[in-house]
Amino acid sequence: MAALERRTIGELNCHVITAEHPECLVVLCHGFGAPGNDLVQIGAYLLESNPEFVDRVTIVFPEAPLSLAELGMPDGRAWWPLDMMRLNQVVESGNYRDLRAESPELLPSSRDKVHQVITELQAELKLDMSQTIVGGFSQGSMLVTDLTLHANPKPAGLVVWSGTLLNEAVWRPLADSLSGLPIVQSHGTTDEILPFEAAESLKEMFNEAGAQTRFLKFSGGHTIPPEAIQATSELIQPLLKQAE
Secondary structure (H helix, E strand, C coil): CCEEEEEEECCEEEEEEECCCCCEEEEEECCCCCCCCCCHHHHHHHHHHCHHHCCCEEEEEECCCEECHHHCCCCCEECCCCCHHHHHHHHHHCCCHHHHCCCCCCHHHHHHHHHHHHHHHHHHHCCCHHHEEEEEECHHHHHHHHHHHHCCCCCCEEEEECCCCCCHHHHHHHHHHHCCCEEEEEEECCCCCCCHHHHHHHHHHHHHHCCEEEEEEECCCCCCCHHHHHHHHHHHHHHCCCCC
16 A cells, blocks of 8 residues: 555644555545544555556545544544434434434534645645545535535545435535536445435435436445445546556
8 A cells, every 4th residue: 555644734634645646636534433544444445456546546534623532432533513312313203304404513614624635735746626536424425515515616526425415405506516526425225324315315416416426325234335435446547647
C-alpha cells in the first residue's frame, strides 16, 4: 500500500493514503460512532485490488470533529449528534418519512470542514473537482450527499454506502443540480439502523434529478458489501489517465 500518514488538514485530523503521482482524489467519511481510521481498510482494499490505482489515487479519511468519549465511546467520532432514542422510535414505528425532516444543526459546519479538506488537498495535489470523488458510510454518506448538493462545481462522483434521505426541505430543491452525476448507492435489505425503504426514497430523489445512479441492493444489514467497493473502483477508473 502507498504511504499512510495522519495529518491535520484545515480543521480536521485526517488519515491520508498518499499517491506519488496523483491523478484522482477520493474522500471517504466514516459513520457515527466510528473511529477516524474506520474506512482506511476500505482504501487499502481499493488499492490492493486495483494495482493501477497505486501511486495515482490519493485517498483521504477525515475524522469527524465531535468526540463521543462522554457517551462511553472513547474512540468514537460524529459529524453531528444523534438522538438515538428518537431514531429507534422511527425504526420501530416504520414511519421513515420522519427522517426526511431531520436538519442537523451541525451539518453545515461539518460540510464546510470537509470542503476545506478537499480544497486544501486539491491545491496541494494540483487536482480539481473533476478529478475528485466523495463518499461515505451511514452518517458520513449523508454528509457527502449534502456537500455534493451544495458544491459548485460538482465532484466527479458520489458514493453513498448505507445512507438515507434527510434534510429534504433543503436537499430536494438542490437535487436538479445532480443531473448527469455518477452516483454509487448501496443498501442492505435488512439494515437495522437506516431502513431500506428510506434509502429507496433517496434513490428516487437522485433518479428524478437525472443523476446516473447505480443502486446496489444487497441481502444484509448496515454494512459495505464487496460489490459496493467494486462499483466504487469502477467510478474511479475513468478519472485515471490512459496510457498512450
